[in-house]
Amino acid sequence: MTRILSFTRLWALLVKETIQMRRDRVTFAMMIGIPLVQLMLFGFAINTDPKELPAALVAPTQDRFTRAMVSALELTGYYRFIAPDATAAEAEEMIARGDVVFVVTVPSDFGRRAERGDAPSILIEADATDPSVASGAISTLGTVASEALQREAGGAQSDGQALSVVVHKRYNPEGITQYNIVPGLLGVILQLTMVMMTAMALTRETERGTMENLLSMPATPLEIMLGKVVPYLGVGAVQVVVVLVASKAIFDIPMVGHLWVILFGIFVFVLALVILGYLISTVSRTQMQAMQLTFFFFLPSIMLSGFMFPYRGMPGWAQTLGEVFPLTHFLRLIRSVMLKGADAQTVAQSLAALGVFVLILSLAALLRFRRTLD
Amino acid sequence: MTEPAISVHDLTKRFGDRTVVDRVSLSVERGEIAGFLGPNGSGKTTTIRLMCGLLQPDGGTGRVLGHDILTDRGAIKREVGYMTQRFSFYEDLTIEENLNFVAGLYRMTRRREVVRETLQDLGLYSRRGQLAGALSGGWKQRLALAACVMHRPKLLMLDEPTAGVDPKARRDFWDEIHRLAADGLTVLVSTHYMDEAERCHRINYISYGTLVARGTVAEVVRDAGLTTVIVTGERTAEAARRLAGAAGVDQIAPFGNALHVVGRDGAALRASVARVAEETGTRMADAETSLEDVFIQLMGDAQDNMA
Numbered sequence: 146m147t148r149i150l151s152f153t154r155l156w157a158l159l160v161k162e163t164i165q166m167r168r169d170r171v172t173f174a175m176m177i178g179i180p181l182v183q184l185m186l187f188g189f190a191i192n193t194d195p196k197e198l199p200a201a202l203v204a205p206t207q208d209r210f211t212r213a214m215v216s217a218l219e220l221t222g223y224y225r226f227i228a229p230d231a232t233a234a235e236a237e238e239m240i241a242r243g244d245v246v247f248v249v250t251v252p253s254d255f256g257r258r259a260e261r262g263d264a265p266s267i268l269i270e271a272d273a274t275d276p277s278v279a280s281g282a283i284s285t286l287g288t289v290a291s292e293a294l295q296r297e298a299g300g301a302q303s304d305g306q307a308l309s310v311v312v313h314k315r316y317n318p319e320g321i322t323q324y325n326i327v328p329g330l331l332g333v334i335l336q337l338t339m340v341m342m343t344a345m346a347l348t349r350e351t352e353r354g355t356m357e358n359l360l361s362m363p364a365t366p367l368e369i370m371l372g373k374v375v376p377y378l379g380v381g382a383v384q385v386v387v388v389l390v391a392s393k394a395i396f397d398i399p400m401v402g403h404l405w406v407i408l409f410g411i412f413v414f415v416l417a418l419v420i421l422g423y424l425i426s427t428v429s430r431t432q433m434q435a436m437q438l439t440f441f442f443f444l445p446s447i448m449l450s451g452f453m454f455p456y457r458g459m460p461g462w463a464q465t466l467g468e469v470f471p472l473t474h475f476l477r478l479i480r481s482v483m484l485k486g487a488d489a490q491t492v493a494q495s496l497a498a499l500g501v502f503v504l505i506l507s508l509a510a511l512l513r514f515r516r517t518l519d
Numbered sequence: 520m521t522e523p524a525i526s527v528h529d530l531t532k533r534f535g536d537r538t539v540v541d542r543v544s545l546s547v548e549r550g551e552i553a554g555f556l557g558p559n560g561s562g563k564t565t566t567i568r569l570m571c572g573l574l575q576p577d578g579g580t581g582r583v584l585g586h587d588i589l590t591d592r593g594a595i596k597r598e599v600g601y602m603t604q605r606f607s608f609y610e611d612l613t614i615e616e617n618l619n620f621v622a623g624l625y626r627m628t629r630r631r632e633v634v635r636e637t638l639q640d641l642g643l644y645s646r647r648g649q650l651a652g653a654l655s656g657g658w659k660q661r662l663a664l665a666a667c668v669m670h671r672p673k674l675l676m677l678d679e680p681t682a683g684v685d686p687k688a689r690r691d692f693w694d695e696i697h698r699l700a701a702d703g704l705t706v707l708v709s710t711h712y713m714d715e716a717e718r719c720h721r722i723n724y725i726s727y728g729t730l731v732a733r734g735t736v737a738e739v740v741r742d743a744g745l746t747t748v749i750v751t752g753e754r755t756a757e758a759a760r761r762l763a764g765a766a767g768v769d770q771i772a773p774f775g776n777a778l779h780v781v782g783r784d785g786a787a788l789r790a791s792v793a794r795v796a797e798e799t800g801t802r803m804a805d806a807e808t809s810l811e812d813v814f815i816q817l818m819g820d821a822q823d824n825m826a
Contacts, residue, residue, distance in 0.1 A: 358607035360573055362624045363596040516592070518573050 171434050175441060186463075187448050194281050195458025200247035201228040201236040208256035210297055214267070217293030218249070223282035240315065241487045242494070243477050246272045246279060246457055259294060266309040274484045276320035278455040283312055316484045323396045328479045329452045331388045332472050335411070336418055337443060339381055343422025344435040346373040352432060357518060366514040370507070373426075374419040381415040401486030409489075410482065410496060414475040417502040421471070424506050427513040446470040451477075474498040524549045524674050524705035525570060527581025527588065532565050532574060539565045541728035542579065547707055547721075549673075552700050554719030555709040558818055562728040563709040564604060567676050570707075571601045584673050597625070600667035604678040606659045608666060610652025614643055617651050618666055625670035633669060641665050657688035664692070668699060675699065677708040681715065693718050713811045724817055731817050736810055743813040745769075746785035748792050750778040752801030761798065765791040770815055781812045 167173060200218075204211045207230070218224045224247060228239060236248040250268040258265040269286060271279040291308040317324045350356040359369070385408075392398040400407070422439070429435040447453055449467040456467060456476075467473045478495035481487035489496070525547040532540040540562045547553040557563050568574040570583055572592035580587075586594040608617045618637055622630040638644040641661060654662060660680060668675060677696075681689045693715065700706055708719065716722050717736050724732040724739070732739050750758050755778045759771050762780060767787025772779045778801075782788035789803075796803045 353610070354603070354605045354607045355609060356607075357568075357573065357603050358601075361571055361596060361599075361601040361603070362621065363593060364624050517575050518568060519575050 169433075171429075172437060175437055179441065183444060186445060186466075190449060190459045190463035190466075191454045192458040192460075193277065193454060195278055195455045196222045196281075197225045198223055198246040198278065198282055198457050199227045199244060200224045200249060201231045201239050201245045202226050202249050202251070203231050203233050203236050204249075204251040204255075205253040206251075206256060210256045210259045210265075210294060211251045213297040214251070214290050214293045215249070217289050218286070221282075221285050221289050223285060224249075238491060240270065240272050241481060241485045242491050243272070243481055247282065259297075264309060265294070266311060268311045268313065270313045270315050272485075273314035273317040273320055274480050275325045275451075275455055276314075276317060276322060278457060279314070286310055286312070324398055324484055325480070327388075327392045327396050327398050328483050329476050331385070331392070331411075332414065332450075332475045332479060333447060333452055334388060335381055335384060335415055336446065336472055338384065339377055339415055339418035340422040340425070340442065341436065341439045342380070343374060343377050343419045344425040344429070344439045345432050346423055347426040348429055348432045348435045351430065360516065360518065366511050366516060370420075370423055370510060370514065374423055377419045377422075378412075378415060381411075381419070385411050385415075398483065400483050402482035403488065406482050406487075406489050406492070407479065410475065410478045410492065410499070413496060413499040413503065414471060414478075417471045417499050417506060420503060420506040420510055424510040424513065427510055427515070446472045449473070468498075471499055471502045474502075521549055522582070522585050523547055524551070525553075525581075525583050525707065527570060527579065527583075529579040530566060530569055530576050530581060531578035532562075532569055533577050539728055540569065540576075543725065543728070543730050545570075545723055545730065547705060549705050550700060550703055551720045552696060552706045552708065552718070554716045554722035555707055555725065556711060556716050556722055556814065557709075557725040558711065561725050563725055564678050566725065567601070567678050567707070567709060571599050571676055572596055573601075597670075598673050600670065600672035600675045602663050602667045602675070602677045602680055604682065606651075606663060608651055608659075608663060610650065612651060613648050614638070614651055614654070614662060615647035617662070618669065621666045621669055627670060637665050637669050657684050660684055660688070660692065664695065668704070672704070674705045674707070677706065679709050679711070681710065681712065689715070713809070713814070716810055724814065726818055731820070732813075740808055740810060740813055743808065743816060745781055745783060745808045745812060745816060746788050747779060747781050747806045747808040747812060748789065749804050749806045750780060750792060750796060750801050751776060751804070752796075752799065754799040755801060758795050758799045758801050761795045762791065765795065767791050769819070770812065772812075772815075779806070779812065781808065781816065783816075 202215060215226060215229070219226065227245065228235065231239070233250070236245070239245045240248050248270040250270070252266070255265045255267065267290065269283070271283055273279060287310045290310055294308050314320065347356070350359060393400060425438045425442075426435055429438055449459065449463055450456070450470050450473040451467065452472065456464060456473065459467065474495040478492045478499070481492050481495075523546050525545055528544045529542040530540055530544070531538065531542055543562070543566055545566070555563055555567070565574065569576050570581065570588060572588060572595045576589070580589065582588065583595050584598050586598075588595065609620070612620065615634065615638065618634045619630065622634055627633055635644070638647050643658070643662070651659065651662060664680070681692055684692070696706055696708065708715070710716060721735055722733065722739060723730060732742065734742065752758070755773065755776060759773065759778055762768050762771050767782045767784040768780055768791055769783060770779070770781040780788065780792055792803050
């Protein structure tokens with residue numbers, strides 16, 4: 146007699162499934178570990194109202210009015226002047242590179258006009274590539290600055306000398322979110338496909354039993370790695386063309402910088418990604434494990450790289466952690482070049498960081514690669 | 520003065536705390552077809568992998584074609600052809616694409632011609648565009664062999680090449696092996712088919728990681744020192760029951776209506792069989808000891824040693 150549901154049979158199936166789940170240590174560890182780690186990580190790291198944003202101050206005459214205003218701005222918690230005495234040119238480079246989010250310029254006649262009660266003005270330039278980052282800081286700006294000024298001037302003067310604050314939203318004056326998201330998406334899409342495809346590279350050979358044959362023939366580890374990785378560079382190139390054309394044609398994203406800087410940056414990034422994927426495939430035993438490791442890497446890199454949430458809004462430790470993801474450096478690079486027109490020199494730091502990833506990851510992959518079946 | 524094609528000493532390999540290959544020494548002369556025999560899980564595959572540089576031995580030394588197996592893996596890989604137990608070419612590539620791939624990895628000159636000649640020799644030229652995965656077991660095996668000898672290796676290692684292949688294909692396969700050996704190729708072939716063992720020049724028998732017998736088929740049979748008698752008649756089944764555990768009787772195996780009775784102590788065996796034959800009304804006759812009888816005896820001995 147066959148019943149639709151026999152508890153003896155169901156029990157046998159459950160027991161078998163549980164045993165298999167427990168045998169696969171990596172999966173088991175991930176099921177337990179991932180929720181915990183990610184909850185702690187993202188719970189503390191993500192902040193949509195970023196504070197302590199780095200700013201540069203351009204103030205040729207540092208008088209008491211200027212100092213009062215600066216300390217008032219810092220007291221709001223939104224600004225942190227990492228370059229309190231920059232020249233206009235230095236400040237321009239810092240905002241282009243993404244080192245600072247604001248440049249506060251106090252004109253040299255600021256103090257004089259404030260004493261005369263002559264409506265002084267300051268200029269605040271904000272990096273608006275990510276429109277959400279600067280909004281809080283900008284909204285508090287006007288009142289805070291004029292109150293500070295009034296206090297310093299003794300509060301005796303009439304309202305006639307109200308401070309005028311000029312705000313320039315740089316790079317993305319209309320605050321269009323796509324400007325920030327689409328170049329970032331290029332990085333995220335490349336990361337997902339490149340890492341995942343190459344992560345399967347070696348495990349597929351192992352699972353199908355072709356690894357033994359491949360190893361018995363005279364191919365060196367470097368040749369095998371390049372042979373696995375280079376075809377995906379081609380796949381990546383196609384993706385890049387599609388995304389770049391679409392971002393221009395459909396989303397109308399400005400491409401201010403030189404195309405070759407963009408392409409070179411993408412090339413180094415994709416190289417880092419495919420080698421990372423290959424490294425994953427040297428450490429995982431099955432394709433399933435390779436997939437899991439890829440996702441384990443993927444989620445934090447999206448959360449902490451500044452793609453989804455403002456990088457500058459994260460606490461220091463999370464920013465440090467974010468530095469270990471190639472995506473973080475790529476996002477800085479691509480946004481600087483595409484939206485701000487940064488040249489190769491300005492983004493050299495990000496390029497170098499990506500180059501270091503390529504180097505370290507290739508070395509690790511070559512060392513990890515097992516020449517034997519041991 | 521020619522060095523043997525394979526000369527390894529005290530090869531040892533452990534996986535965890537299990538010793539899979541235990542101080543195996545092996546010597547294979549150039550141009551010889553050496554059989555490598557042993558039951559399942561006896562360490563044949565592991566020993567072969569150790570010798571072609573696919574595994575790092577935990578102990579022992581050795582030279583394959585004059586190259587050190589510990590330090591000169593690259594040279595060994597270039598000069599040895601290794602055919603794995605499981606078909607390990609790319610099933611999602613066509614026959615021709617697989618051969619092209621192999622030709623490229625060995626940096627062969629005149630790759631295109633070599634591949635075409637190989638396809639023609641195989642009789643697969645017209646089917647060269649077919650996916651390798653679509654081939655039957657026998658054809659896969661022939662393709663694998665052709666791919667392994669395409670780079671003209673000096674030594675061919677075959678790991679149970681005829682598992683799951685029909686008798687006709689097996690015979691063709693062995694004819695091919697003998698042809699290759701006649702041209703000077705050294706062949707080491709692992710198998711557990713006795714008829715195949717008899718087609719080798721010399722055999723080496725490994726059991727539970729240790730080499731227990733070696734020599735020509737005749738030598739191995741002689742050295743085993745076994746006596747075999749055949750019991751025929753109506754009541755052989757009853758005879759078998761009565762012989763079980765009798766003095767001098769080590770193996771009893773029915774072959775059709777006849778009973779093969781094998782033992783190391785010839786006198787005791789004959790006495791026991793004569794008594795049982797009388798009791799059951801069966802006849803006994805002396806017979807040649809077969810290689811299979813020897814192997815089963817050796818397997819039993821090795822198991823006793825394990826315990």
